[in-house]
Amino acid sequence: MSKILLSLATCLCLIQAQAQSGYSIRLHLKPYTGGKVYLGYYYGKIKALADSAQLDGNSDGLFSGKDKLPGGVYFIVSPSRAILFELLIDSQQHFSVAADTTNLPASVVFTGSTDNAVFQAYTRYTAQKGGEITAAQKDLSKVHTHADSTRLRDKMKQLNDEIQKYREDITARYPTSLLATLFQVLKEPVVPPAAQQPGSRHDSTFAYRYFKSHYWDGIDFTDERLTRTPVFEPRLDKYFRDLVPPEADSIEKESDKMLLEGRVSKPMFQYLMVYFVQKYVNPQYMGQDAVFVHLFDKYINAGETEFFTEKYRKFLNDRAYSLMANLIGQPAPNLEMVDSTGALRPLYGMDAKFTVICFWDPTCSHCKETVPKVDSIFKAKWQKEGVKIYGVMVDGGRENWLQFIKDHNLTDWTHVYETKEHQDATEKAGQPGFRQLYDVYETPILYLLDKDKHIIAKKLTYQQLDEVINLKLQHGKSI
Secondary structure: OHHHHHHHHHHHHHHHHHHOOOEEEEEEEEOOOOOEEEEEEEEOOEEEEEEEEEOOOOOEEEEEEOOOOOOEEEEEEOOOOOEEEEEEEOOOOEEEEEEEOOOOOOOOEEEOOHHHHHHHHHHHHHHHHHHHHHHHHHHHOOOOOHHHHHHHHHHHHHHHHHHHHHHHHHHHHOOOOHHHHHHHHHOOOOOOOHHHOHHHOOOOOHHHHHHHHOOOOOOOOOOHHHHHOOOHHHHHHHHHHHHOOOOHHHHHHHHHHHHHHHOOOHHHHHHHHHHHHHHHOOOOOOOOHHHHHHHHHHHHOOOOOOOOOHHHHHHHHHHHHHHHHHOOOOEOOOOOOEOOOOOEOOHHHOOOOEEEEEEEOOOOHHHHHHHHHHHHHHHHOHHHHOEEEEEEEOOOOHHHHHHHHHHOOOOOOEEEEOOHHHHHHHHHOOOOOHHHHOOOOOOOEEEEEOOOOEEEEEOOOHHHHHHHHHHHHHHHHHO
8 A cells, every 4th residue: 555655646746747847827917808928038139039828808828838948037028019027937937927917017916936026026116216216316407506416316325225225135035046146237346445445545447457357246157047138238248348458359368258157058158159259240340350250260160159050150151251361460462453454453562651442333322422532631641641542443344433533533543453354263263352352342441551561450431541540650750
């Protein structure tokens, strides 16, 4: 008999375990009767849908699946595709939620999920305190006395301190919860006052160094839940925008460190790799494309990004080989092109303190506007400073090219183009053409080379190129 009871107990445990596998979120969303609602999630700045549920005539529905959902911040989406409210999904994945969507967030009630009950209480609390802070800010804009101003600023500080204390209390009670993790991401280092700094003496760089060195304190780069929140990516953005020097070497060092820490978790490694690739494959600042080339060499080309689709890997491969040849500081690839008479005029035959390469198309509307302005600053200023222009016709046809040069009096340029024979020979030999070598997929594009034909600047406006030339000339005088 005892063996039979033991067997029954074992079966019951197995049935209970199976019942609790996957996820099950029951919904009651008044006043909707019928229609689909959706379960969405954050992935950095992206909002995606994880599941859908059909509501019945009683406003009831069910999200369910046989596999557990990855932990993170999720949200409920109405039949009209409006986000209704957020919820947390972590270890507790079998619960119910009821809400009157005409009274959000006050009406939201969770059953069977401590995580979300605490989260909703926090949401209501911050909504109240936030309203008080907003009211104080409005009053502050109307006051005329120093005393009133001080009183309102003190009140706002007190309200913010109360919110922070509320967060700290939750963290102390639920230290491993997703909500505590979110609070840690939102928390910023507090720089010690000057009197408490080393040596008690003024150090203008101490605040920056302290803030940067403690910026990631308490944040675990192996915690994949961070990838499905709306707060982690903005923190990454701020770090690389405000705290990491913009030079490629500094960015590479920081990104390698994060990828090394995050690779323990495949979802985190994938998230960080996608973040860095997208940020630097077409960077905001000149020269940072070297970061993408570094990522390609060290990770992508080494076979560590199997999560990229074949199509995307091809794009990254093509992009990397287009950028490798024209990184800042490297020798510019030689161009063996001919002028209007058919005479060979190679780029390295240009003898100049500075060479501007202008890739342009006489039929391109932007070129029609920009090229004459480049010629104006060239004749008015650059020629006297030792600048020569190597103008490359990319497209547009020979007749249009010659006519534009004549109409706009583009004298003193070295005007060249690639012959069909040279293009065919390059392709037959399997060698990269000038478009790939200089990443020319739009026009106009300007490059600035030094006297040895090393790339100083690229893909800047002519005004920005002028600033670079001025800086180089000033630097030369100071040596």
